[in-house]
Amino acid sequence: MIFAVFMISVSSGSGLSQYTNVKNALNQFHITSLYPKNKNGQTYGSAAYATSPETEPDLILATGVDGTEGYLLRKDMEGELPKTPEEAIAMQNSRSPEGHDIPLYDKDGETVIGVFRVGGE
Structure with missing residues (x-):
């Protein structure tokens, strides 16, 4: 059904914006x-089920240095992104x-x- 809607929207000339809308809706459906x-309101679980970085949960299942099982904040894992090549x-x-x-x-x-x-190692 979703594929059919996608194909109809592509053939009607509004393909790219419709594709983006469909992709975002599918990602949100996957996450929820x-x-x-x-x-x-934070999602939590294993990132193994994510189909892309956008569909990873907010809290990602992980094992700590002492063997404790818990969750990492996705934003902590991503860290701060550089703004320039020199900063990188x-x-x-x-x-x-x-x-x-x-x-x-x-x-x-x-x-x-x-x-x-x-x-580290």
Whole structure:
């Protein structure tokens, strides 16, 4: 059914904007149908079920450095993005070879229950 709607909209000349609308609707459906929400409205679960970075849950299932299972905030995993190529190089050169720690949360997205190491060995 969705494919048929997509094909009709493409043939009617409004294809690109309709495609974007359909893609966004499918991503939202994927997120809300696969992942439960916590009391704060954040989705949580394994990123293994995501079909793209846009469909990953807000809280991603992970195991902390001490074996504790919890969730990472997607925004913590993504980190700050550089604004220029020079800033990207500076950020890369400033990274520690041991990596860095980010909080590991309970599914409520508020309670810190451990740490997760990003990068390093």
